[in-house]
Structures are given as structure tokens and as C-alpha cells.
Amino acid sequence: MDRVIFLVDMNAFYITCETTRNPDLAGRPAAVAGDPKRRSGIILAANYPARAFGVRTAMVLRDALRLCPQLALVPPDHPFYEQKSAQVMALLGGYTPLLEQNSIDEAWLDMTGCERLFGSPLAVARQIMDRIKSELGLWCSIGIAPNKFLAKMASEMKKPLGITCLDLPDLPERYWPLEVRSLYGVGASTADKLVGMGVTTIGDLARLDPAFLAARFGRQGQALHDHAWGRDDAPVTPHEPDEAKSIGRSTNLSRDLTDLDEACRILLVLTDDVAASMRRHNKRGATVQITLKFHDFSVITRQGRIPPTCSTREIYGQACHLLEQHWDQKTPVRLIGVSMSGFAHDLGDQLPLFELEGAAVVPDRSGKQDKLDKAIDDVRSRFGSASVTYGKLVEDKRRHQEPPD
Numbered sequence: 567m568d569r570v571i572f573l574v575d576m577n578a579f580y581i582t583c584e585t586t587r588n589p590d591l592a593g594r595p596a597a598v599a600g601d602p603k604r605r606s607g608i609i610l611a612a613n614y615p616a617r618a619f620g621v622r623t624a625m626v627l628r629d630a631l632r633l634c635p636q637l638a639l640v641p642p643d644h645p646f647y648e649q650k651s652a653q654v655m656a657l658l659g660g661y662t663p664l665l666e667q668n669s670i671d672e673a674w675l676d677m678t679g680c681e682r683l684f685g686s687p688l689a690v691a692r693q694i695m696d697r698i699k700s701e702l703g704l705w706c707s708i709g710i711a712p713n714k715f716l717a718k719m720a721s722e723m724k725k726p727l728g729i730t731c732l733d734l735p736d737l738p739e740r741y742w743p744l745e746v747r748s749l750y751g752v753g754a755s756t757a758d759k760l761v762g763m764g765v766t767t768i769g770d771l772a773r774l775d776p777a778f779l780a781a782r783f784g785r786q787g788q789a790l791h792d793h794a795w796g797r798d799d800a801p802v803t804p805h806e807p808d809e810a811k812s813i814g815r816s817t818n819l820s821r822d823l824t825d826l827d828e829a830c831r832i833l834l835v836l837t838d839d840v841a842a843s844m845r846r847h848n849k850r851g852a853t854v855q856i857t858l859k860f861h862d863f864s865v866i867t868r869q870g871r872i873p874p875t876c877s878t879r880e881i882y883g884q885a886c887h888l889l890e891q892h893w894d895q896k897t898p899v900r901l902i903g904v905s906m907s908g909f910a911h912d913l914g915d916q917l918p919l920f921e922l923e924g925a926a927v928v929p930d931r932s933g934k935q936d937k938l939d940k941a942i943d944d945v946r947s948r949f950g951s952a953s954v955t956y957g958k959l960v961e962d963k964r965r966h967q968e969p970p971d
């Protein structure tokens with residue numbers, strides 16, 4: 567291999583984080599779920615014993631409990647997962663400065679030329695996996711390949727606790743038989759189109775004329791062809807989380823939704839996650855964006871501005887406002903997302919400089935809400951998120967929402 571790229575991906579990350587502080591969860595079916603007190607919440611992460619019962623991410627709680635009545639449920643605690651993630655990244659950073667975090671639970675490492683320091687790629691990968699397990703109590707899978715794309719594909723091949731090397735000569739035997747749907751970065755609608763054209767495996771895709779793919783899929787056509795042939799020149803680019811231009815979360819729903827209350831509850835779980843991440847990175851944003859993907863795979867994004875904030879309540883207010891304004895509640899929705907951008911540079915204790923007329927949310931000029939959110943994060947990181955709930959959200963009679971815990 568010219569380059570040696572690792573993708574380290576944590577297995578069942580949220581629920582394994584929970585198991586590190588509650589060993590009772592080990593070995594029995596358990597899941598992190600939004601709003602476990604209500605049967606309408608959704609599964610955010612299921613451990614492997616739960617998956618053996620068919621429990622999957624984004625499944626509605628009542629469906630999960632039907633499959634596995636003894637499922638232990640834990641409310642999400644994103645500040646805690648961010649902490650664990652930072653520990654993982656710090657450990658990985660000890661192996662190479664060329665580390666690119668791809669999400670809370672995975673990162674690429676450029677390990678080219680590291681043999682002399684640490685031994686063969688396979689030996690280093692084993693060491694990394696062992697240390698993540700023994701020092702942090704977490705599980706990971708590692709893909710080793712000559713580029714980022716193949717490393718990501720390799721990391722998916724053996725889970726949990728798998729190490730997979732995938733080099734270009736291996737492609738015909740081990741990569742081309744895979745379903746075209748499993749290609750990283752290929753959305754459901756592109757996959758449907760490909761399958762509709764009789765392209766079911768990655769090998770089928772590799773055999774297509776790149777000019778035909780470009781005519782059919784535009785710029786994505788060339789990327790599809792390159793990826794089918796395992797080609798990817800993208801460098802591993804280290805970046806600080808602070809450089810992020812936006813912070814967002816989205817979730818695929820296990821079934822299409824037409825119910826506003828249910829959609830709002832999912833939005834609240836996602837918003838709480840986004841806001842907690844903003845507070846950890848000391849950011850306030852002014853632009854709230856929601857994303858809706860409908861049953862026919864069409865996607866809309868809608869934005870609204872509010873005074874810069876990192877308050878769950880204020881962001882959630884605007885997100886709900888957008889949802890109500892731009893969704894007829896008849897067209898079934900299959901994905902919901904929320905993100906924040908328009909970050910103010912210096913946070914300090916500044917008050918918002920402007921006020922918006924007709925803003926869905928009245929800014930909290932005293933900064934009390936910020937302090938409250940911070941205090942909640944603090945308590946959660948020490949005692950777990952079940953300890954604090956958003957009383958104001960619970961009392962919000964307009965929607966009868968319950969908190970994400």
C-alpha cells in the first residue's frame with residue numbers, strides 16, 4: 567500500500583459508554599433510547615445482545631419492546647458521550663498527528679510510514695483496539711486500506727471488535743460482491759435508482775461505463791465509479807471541532823411519520839443533543855435549520871434566525887415553529903434533522919445585539935437560561951441525564967412535550 571489509512575469506528579458507542587459506568591448492563595439486552603418513559607420514544611443505540619433480538623437504531627420503542635420485552639433502557643447523556651469520544655480521540659492522537667474525526671464515534675488516521683515506530687499496521691491496529699478496550703472500556707472495529715474510502719468500507723466488514731485489511735487486489739473477491747447499498751455515502755434514493763437499473767452489487771457498478779454514470783448521476787456518477795474501483799485521493803485532514811461551521815443531528819425514522827407531536831418529540835431529542843454539543847464547544851448559533859426527508863425521498867431544508875443562543879429551549883422553539891410552518895403533517899416523513907450555524911465568535915457573557923420581530927422564541931436576556939443549561943450539563947455529566955429534566959419543556963402546554971430524558 568502506498569498510503570496506510572485506518573478508520574477506527576466505535577461499536578454501539580452510546581450504549582457501550584453507558585456500560586462503562588453501569589456494568590449491570592453488560593451481557594444483557596440494553597439500549598439508549600430517547601424518552602424511555604414514553605413508549606413512543608426511539609432507540610438511539612442498541613448493544614449486541616439487544617441486536618440479537620432484532621432491536622435496531624431509530625426503531626420506535628414500542629416495536630423494540632415487542633421484540634425484546636426485557637430490554638434495559640437508558641436515557642441519552644450526550645455530554646458523557648462527548649467526554650468519552652474526546653478520550654478516544656486523545657488515545658488515537660498518540661499514534662499520529664494526522665487524525666480526522668468523522669463523527670462522535672469514528673476517525674481516520676493516516677498511519678503511512680508508522681511501521682518503524684509501532685510495527686506492522688495489523689499489529690498497531692490490534693494494540694489500538696486492545697487499549698481502547700482495556701483503558702476506556704469501549705469496543706471498536708478498524709479498517710485498514712490505502713485510502714479513506716476503502717478504510718471506511720473495511721471497518722464495516724467485521725463488527726464488533728474486528729480488524730479488516732482491504733487492499734486493491736482484494737477488491738474482486740471481497741468488495742465487489744457487496745450490495746451497492748452498502749457503499750459509504752450512497753443515499754437510499756441513489757441506491758434505489760441503481761438497483762432499478764439492475765445494478766445490485768458494487769461489482770455491477772464497477773463494470774458500468776463511467777460516461778454513462780456521469781450522464782445519469784452528474785458529478786456523483788464519477789465518484790460512484792471511482793469508489794466502485796476503490797479509488798479515493800482525499801487526504802486525512804486534521805481539524806479542530808471548534809472549526810465546525812455547523813453542528814447538527816438527524817435521524818432516520820424506522821417508519822414514516824405523519825404525527826406532529828411525535829415529530830416534535832424526535833426534534834427535541836435531536837435539539838438537546840445539538841445544544842449540549844454547542845455548550846461543550848462554547849458556541850452560540852443564530853441560524854436554526856431543520857431537514858425533512860419525505861417518503862418519496864425528496865428533501866427540504868428550512869431555516870430561521872434567532873438571537874445567538876445555545877439553549878435547548880430556544881433552539882427547540884424555533885425548530886418546532888419551522889416544522890409547523892413548513893410541514894403539512896400529511897406527507898409522511900422518513901428523516902428528521904436539526905442543525906445550528908451562524909456561530910458568534912466571542913461568546914463571553916455578551917447579550918444578543920439584536921432582537922427579531924416575531925421571533926418564535928423570546929431571548930433570555932438575563933443569561934439565566936444559559937446558566938441553567940450549563941448547570942444541567944454539569945449535573946448530567948456527573949450523575950447521568952436521568953437526574954435532570956427540562957421542567958419548562960414538560961410544562962409547555964402548547965405541545966405537552968416531555969423532556970428527552
Ligand SMILES: [Mg+2]
Binds near residue numbers: 575669671672
Ligand atoms: Mg460510526
